[in-house]
Amino acid sequence: MEEEYEILENTVRDFNTKYVDNNSLKLENDTMGKDFVKMLAGQGFFSMTSQAEGGAGTDIKALSIVLENLAKSAPAVAVKTLLSNSFSTAVKEQDVLGAVADGSKSGTVTFSDLLVGKGQNGNLVLEKGRVSGEKEFVVGSDSDFIITLVDSGELVLLKSGFKTGKKHKKLGFRSIGFSSIVVDTEDFTILSKDGRKTMERMYEDLSIPVAAISLGMSEGVSQKALDYAKVRTAFGHYLKDFQPLAFDLSSLVAEMEILKRYFRDLLSSSPSQKEAMFLKHKSLTLAKDISRTSLQIHGGYGYLEDFGIEKFYRDSMALSVLFHSEEKDMEKLSGLVFESKAGFV
């Protein structure tokens, strides 16, 4: 890894040690708090893709390294960081970008527009200079700025005049708002006339960052399982001595290490969309598999939140639902693999 990225990785590790590791349950389940968000922003984590003054500019590699390492301790913090950066790629207004970059304001994107069928996540109407209606399934609905699609196809930046509506169940990332938003505003900017296409590009750009979070979660949860299996005994042996447990976990760790190598290789090149989707697809599956096995190794204790395992079980599934659609992603991936439209019947 290049030196600057090694330094970045160490920076995130230090940040985790100081501010996240001992606080990860609260950061996951409760609230991040303004001070914590400002600290995150202060590290420059929210502006890695921002073109704003002081922002790092688009650097997916740096962002991915940050996300991977944050996710090892607190996946919700990684997702919060992802949302901010994803938001910043589409916005050009310096005052908005600056406020998100310094953590005084927050931004999100309603990717549910792409993940469910048209009209299944509500309706927003743009008419006579006004956006109104209700949009469902907004991750980060407690944000100050929201990028969303309106029914007539434009991608708009909502700057005020909206509020959270019906709260949704939160399987994962519980400290991040997840609800509908009720909108009635004239305070917005049109970012793109062909909004769906723009949002699809933003979604495609998420592939490696989402894979980074998945891999970070896999690393975090498997490390907990490895540590536990070395000290916990049953039937007169350490858990690590039992074949089923050792073989299962070792096999998954092998898969993880191969994916990490692939991840690093992609980061040091210019990955194709196909390669990025390969990584995302396999990393999300791994995170779910390795979380299940790691929880199983912890037995009943894994089922309790205090042990910091069950959150990975929830978050790995939440990530694969909120930033991925099996049907749509696989159709896309099949098209790339077959080099023509495939997997649609």
Next chain:
Amino acid sequence: MDFELNDEAKEAVVKAREFANKYFTEEVAERSDREEQFPTDIVAISKREKILDFSNPWKVLVTIEELVRKDPGLGISVTISAFGAEIFMFFGNDAQKEKYMNPVFAGQKTLGLGVTEAGGGSDVANIKTEAKLDGDSYLLNGGKMFISNGQIADYFLVLARTTQPPSPEKKHRGLSVFIVDSKTPGFSVNKLHGKLGVRATNTAELIFNNVRVPKENMIGEEGKGFYYIMTFFNISRIYVAAQGLGIAHGALDRLVDYSKKYGEVSETGELKESLQLAIAEIATRVEAARNLTYKAASYLFKFTPNPVVTSMSKYYAADTAVFSTRRAMELMSIHGLTTDLERFFRDAKILDIWEGTTEVEKLIITRMMLKEEGA
């Protein structure tokens, strides 16, 4: 060979379904889950309406399946109030049955079973709780972990060591089972919070600090406790398999509903094939799990238990529950995440762990098979 339930069991299914539809509202289920609140009122109603008919184990089995299919947390809470009662049935004396078992079966009292310990888990014989004879009673010291009904049970059946094992390899000897009244001085409880799932159920840590238990509260013979508990697990695992069936079937219900409402269709107007195949796979697994569970139950209910099939049923039904909820979540996307399937997904995972982990079940299957074959 008859794969049909008899009429009584079919009626129990209908009764359970009506009960669940009436009382397991999403509001109650969601609140119980969020607040980790045992549904005391619903459990009381279920007892009044005799939702569980302990005179017919088939009815109990299908009732568990059907209630859990509607909501796992509430379904298990309603059907677990007699947890451990079979130990009385098979090994208790008449006086114990009269005093403790009958009120439990009548719905007047709640029972809990204290086996697992903080350092024990699957290694049941390694428990540290001790019972020392002191005059006409035993003094219990130690603790139990992850105990269902821990805070609400009137009585517990507690496994404790009464004599030291003859050798480390024979730790299963010298263990005995005692009836402990929850009002006994020295007994205390800590409710466990922050469970991933089945949050409506009441789970606690039990602490015994010089708890005095009358001699007559020992079940069966001294030193046979491990055998009694293992015998019980060979019964209870079938009911856990029924929980797994209920969860898996519930996930299938929700996926089918989703498919009808939101499932993408191809040019031919049919559901896209990946979704069709996923539904078929889950449905097949549910049916296979059901056949295994009912087969295990048919052996048991004829008093010829088959531990191999029992462990197969528990392992497979638990795995099917986890598999089905995960696949349904993946396929239903945000529609799964924002509905009660999210709860099913969290609830399912405990089945891999309690009443014998999946790994332990697999070991039992092979060891018993080899033993039967004389290998």
